[in-house]
Amino acid sequence: MAPNFSPDAVWAQCCEKLRAELPEQQYNTWIRPLPPADVQRDGDTTVLNVRVPNRFILDWIRTQYSTRLEAILASVSDGPVRLDISMAARPAMARPAAPSMMPPNAQGPHSLGTMGTALPPNALAARASGNYQGGINPLPPSAGPHTVVLSEQGEHPHNVVGLHGGQRRNGHPQVMGLNPGLTFDNLVPGRANQMARTAALHVAGAPGHMYNPLFIYGGVGLGKTHLMNAVGNALLADKPDARILYLHAEQFISDVVKNYQRKTFDELKAKYHSLDLLLIDDVQFFAGKDRTQEEFFNAFEALLAKKAHIIMTSDTYPKGLANIDERLTSRFDAGLTVAIEPPELEMRVAILIKKADQEGIAMPEDVAFFVAKNVRANVRELEGALRKVLAFARFSHKEITITLAREALKDLLSIQNRQISVENIQKTVADFYKIKVADMYSKKRPASIARPRQIAMYLAKELTQKSLPEIGELFGGRDHTTVLHAVRKIGGERAKDTELNQQLHVLEQTLKG
Incomplete structure (x- = not known):
């Protein structure tokens, strides 16, 4: 080890290199919050100890970033260095801490055990999880040399005002707004919702103890509301006397306005501060509403103090919320923030087959693939397309085939084909990646240009009826094999790279209007 070795400098270099490589959202979610490393000596090896607040983050960093951290650490250090990432011990707090920040042995009988397995309180949670086997991390640990050591330590039903089961307590709804049809059983799992689903299962198994609050963000129609209701329904089945409220943020705003006009804020507190589980959709609607934010802050603090659980959704991550008070x-x-991504092709196919099965109809796999390839925006639009195909099959008394599906969706397909041209794709992609449209036709090959060009070729093949040679000609007279390589490369990476999948989803939605 060089005499002027600075562990802080090495760790800072590691983080800076990751910052340059990772999408900003990933870096801000997982790497930026990590504290500076503490230093120990193990013979000739310097050990950099990095502490994380909970096991979910520990396991996610292990599966997603350990290999890259190992390689960067080796490249920036002058001698043998080992990175040891482990759970941080939490000091006792005078005021009850947010449960997600407590050490495992303080989290009650259903918390994580020494090997990171959360035990559901009864068979319900296990059944609700589908193929869930109890471990928090369904992905295998990364292979390779152990230079990095990780230690043990549906739509918004906001207008629903009826009661689930009609239960009341002290004159207030005990359970309100839950949609009983949204459960873990009928939520199709996939890579797009893997993190959020796993976290939600743990919350359902040990509410008030882990990942509190749970903040789920993503675009419209991706299953955020479904996931929240699944947690509420699982808790209700396990604890029938639980006080649960699901609502849209607009309803909370309406309640604040109504109680402000009547000067009856005690009623507002009685409704929200006594809950065991608060599920609130689209908190970005609180933007610019100071009194609403004040009352929600009060409710938030009161619920955390009594170890009630809070699950929220938004269209962006917390730091990206505009006109929301920083203390909120x-x-x-402070708990756990997870994203739901746009579903990949295989997940869209699984959703179609399962939804059709719920209607008592067998959806042929080739038809499911045809529909899934042409409807990419979100689950809600996918379900709408399925309803059109099923209705068309019933009315025409025909079998469900690709020909029938094409006929049923001809309006949708014709709109897409009219609106999307290769030229429009090139301009949209160039604007998105901040390069010149002319770079799409040029012979320049730096990564900053070649990568967007490949993405544009991929989208041209996916969203237009052009052949490979035709696409190649529109990209500066390139050979069809160049286009084929780009299509296969981007298509393969999309299945593995969450951020690329998200970018492609945004581009597709932009192009489809």
Whole structure:
């Protein structure tokens, strides 16, 4: 080890290199919050100890970033260095801490055990999880040399005002707004919702103890509301006397306005501060509403103090919320923040087959693939396309085939084909990646240009009826094999790279209007 070796400098270099490589959202979610490393000596090896607040983050960093951290650490250090990432011990707090920040042995009988397995309180949670086997991390640990050691330590039903089961307590709804049809059983699992689903299962198994608050963000129609209701329904089945409220943020705003006009804020507190589980959709609607934010902050603090659980959704991550008080966004970020991504092709196919099965109809796999390839925006639009195909089959008394599906969806397909041209794709992609449209036709090959060009070729093949040679000609007279390589490369990476999948989803939605 060089005499002027600075562990802080090495760790800072590691983080800076990752910052340059990772999408900003990933870096801000997983790497930026990590504290500076503490230093120990193990013979000739310097050990950099990095502590994380909970096991979910520990396991996610292990599966997603350990290999890259190992390689960067080796490249920036002058001698043998080992990175040891482990759970941070939590000091006792005078005021009850947010449960997600407590050490495992303080989290009650259903918390994580020494090997990171959360035991559901009864068979319900296990059944609700589908193929869930109890471990928090369904992915295998990364292979390779152990230079990095990780230690043990549906739509918004906001207008629903009826009661689930009609239960009441002290004159207030005990359970309100839950949609009983949204459960873990009928939520199709996939890579797009893997993190959020796993976290939700743990919350359902040990509410008030882990990942509190749970903040789920993503685009419209991706299953955020479904996931929240699944947690509420699982808890209700396990604890029938639980006080649960699901609502849209607009309903909370309406309640604040109504109680402000009547000067009856005690009623507002009685409704929200006594809950065991609060599920609130689209908190970005609180933007610019100071009194609403004040009342939600009060409810938030009261619920955390009594170890009630809070699950929220938004269209962006906490730090990205505009016109929301920082003391709120910092609390949103204090538990666990997870994203739901646009579903990949295989997941869209699984959703179609399962939804059709629920209607008592067998959906041929080739038809499911045809529909899934042409409807990419979100699950809600996918379900709408399925309803059109099923209705068309019933009315025409025909079998479900690709020909029938093409006929049923001809309006959708014709709109897409009219709106999307290769030229429009090139301009949209160039704007998105901040390069010149002319770079799409040029012979320049730096990564900053070649990568967007490949993405544009991929989208041209996916969203237009052009052949490979035709696409190649529109990209500066390139050979069809160049286009084929780009299509296969981007298609393969999309299945593995969450951020690329998200970018492609945004581009597709932009192009489809």
